[in-house]
Amino acid sequence: MRKPCCDKQDTNKGAWSKQEDEKLINYIQKHGEGCWRTLPQAAGLLRCGKSCRLRWINYLRPDLKRGNFAEDEEDLIIKLHALLGNRWSLIAGRLPGRTDNEVKNYWNSHLRRKLMNMGIDPKNHRLGITKLPRPQSPHKYSNTSATSSGSKVPAANKKNPAVKSRCDNDQVSDAGSCLEDEPCGQLIPDLNLNLDLTINISVPNSVAKVEEEQNHKECNISKDLEFSPSPTLVLFR
DNA sequence: AAAGTCCTCAACCGCCTGGCC
DNA sequence: CGGCCAGGCGGTTGAGGACTT
CATH class of the missing domain: 1.10.10.60 (Homeodomain-like)
Structure with a gap:
C-alpha cells in the first residue's frame, strides 16, 4: 500500500x-x-x-484566463483531442491561460455532448454514432448553452454502476491510440492533414514561457503538430 | 414554495514518471 | 541497478446551484 x-x-x-x-x-x-x-x-x-x-x-495562477471558451478554442480542443486523446495537459498547453482540469471539464460537460449530437463519436471522432435521444419531456437542459445543444447523460449514470459502465465508454477517449493503432477511415475531415493547431491570442510573456516549456516537454508530439500555416480554424461547421 | 432532477466544476485520489542517491 | 521521493497526470466525485415539475 x-x-x-x-x-x-x-x-x-x-x-x-x-x-x-x-x-x-x-x-x-x-x-x-x-x-x-x-x-x-x-x-x-x-x-x-x-x-x-x-x-x-x-x-x-495570475495568468489564467477564466470564463467561457471561445469558438476557436473549442475547435482547437476538438482537433487536439482527435490527435492526442485524453492528454489534457498537452491540449491545455496549447490553449493559453487554460488548465488541463478546465479543458477536461469543458470537454466532458460540453464538447463531448456536442460531438455526439452531431453524430460524431467523441471517442474516436468518427461519424456514425446515433445521436442521443432527446429527453422525453421538453427540458431546458437540453439546450443549456450555445455549445451543448442536446441531450444529456442521465444523472442516474452517476450513481448506477451498471449504467455508468456503459457511459464510461463515452468518457474514456482513446482517440489518440485510435489514430496510432488503426486508420481512421471515417475521420472527418482528415485531421492529420488539415489541422491548424494554433490559436491567435496574444500571449503574456509568462504564458509564453510556460508554453515554451510545455512544448519542450512534448517535443515528439510537437513534431506531429507542426502544420503549415492555415488561415482558418474551420472544423465541423 | 417545495421537492426533485440535472449540470458544472473545484477538488480529491491513485497511478505514473523522472530525478536523485 | 534499485529504491525513494516529489511532481505531474487523468479519472472520478460530490457540493452547490440552476432549472423543472
Whole structure:
C-alpha cells in the first residue's frame, strides 16, 4: 500500500477559504512555485502539497484566463483531442491561460455532448454514432448553452454502476491510440492533414514561457503538430 | 414554495514518471 | 541497478446551484 502524500489527519480538505488562498498566493509571490511538499507548512497552510499545487495551477495562477471558451478554442480542443486523446495537459498547453482540469471539464460537460449530437463519436471522432435521444419531456437542459445543444447523460449514470459502465465508454477517449493503432477511415475531415493547431491570442510573456516549456516537454508530439500555416480554424461547421 | 432532477466544476485520489542517491 | 521521493497526470466525485415539475 502506497503511503499517502501527506498526513491526512492534519490537513484540511474540500473547498479553499479566502484566507487559505491569500496565504498560498502570498507565499508563492515571495518564494515562487516548487517544493510543494514543504510549501504548506512554510506557508502556514493545513493542506497537503498536492492540494496546494492544484489550487495554484487550476485557480490562483495570475495568468489564467477564466470564463467561457471561445469558438476557436473549442475547435482547437476538438482537433487536439482527435490527435492526442485524453492528454489534457498537452491540449491545455496549447490553449493559453487554460488548465488541463478546465479543458477536461469543458470537454466532458460540453464538447463531448456536442460531438455526439452531431453524430460524431467523441471517442474516436468518427461519424456514425446515433445521436442521443432527446429527453422525453421538453427540458431546458437540453439546450443549456450555445455549445451543448442536446441531450444529456442521465444523472442516474452517476450513481448506477451498471449504467455508468456503459457511459464510461463515452468518457474514456482513446482517440489518440485510435489514430496510432488503426486508420481512421471515417475521420472527418482528415485531421492529420488539415489541422491548424494554433490559436491567435496574444500571449503574456509568462504564458509564453510556460508554453515554451510545455512544448519542450512534448517535443515528439510537437513534431506531429507542426502544420503549415492555415488561415482558418474551420472544423465541423 | 417545495421537492426533485440535472449540470458544472473545484477538488480529491491513485497511478505514473523522472530525478536523485 | 534499485529504491525513494516529489511532481505531474487523468479519472472520478460530490457540493452547490440552476432549472423543472
